[in-house]
Amino acid sequence: MKAQHLSIIAIGSLALTACFDSKQTQDNTTAAHTVNWYLAHNNQLDDTLNRCSNNPAKYRNQPDCINALQAANQRSAGELHPLHIDVDKLPKHHGWK
Structure with a gap:
């Protein structure tokens, strides 16, 4: 029994x-939204990235945060960023004028 x-x-x-x-x-x-969904919805991507970066200990392993970060990496890949070179600080002995 x-x-x-x-x-x-x-x-x-x-x-x-x-x-x-x-x-x-x-x-x-x-x-969770997919990476392609985030690439098509920039405002939601930015909101999710702000939420995830504001509290990474809580959201680090959340699928939305992982996918949003991947979408942000793909969105910024290949973009040219301006270089700020101070010509006065360049060494003179290497041919810089």
Whole structure:
């Protein structure tokens, strides 16, 4: 009799644990936007990057933050950034005038 109750409790606990794990995984995967979605929605990309960078300890492993960061890297890849060279600080002996 005791073994029967124990096995019912064990099976019930296992079933409940499996339900909670799958629900949490489904919520995390359905809420995340893809990298391509962020590339098409610049305002949401900027908002997500601000949220994630404001509290990296909380959001570091969130799929939205990872995808937004990847989209930002792709968005900025290949862009030219101006170089600010102070000509007065260049060495004179290497041919700089």
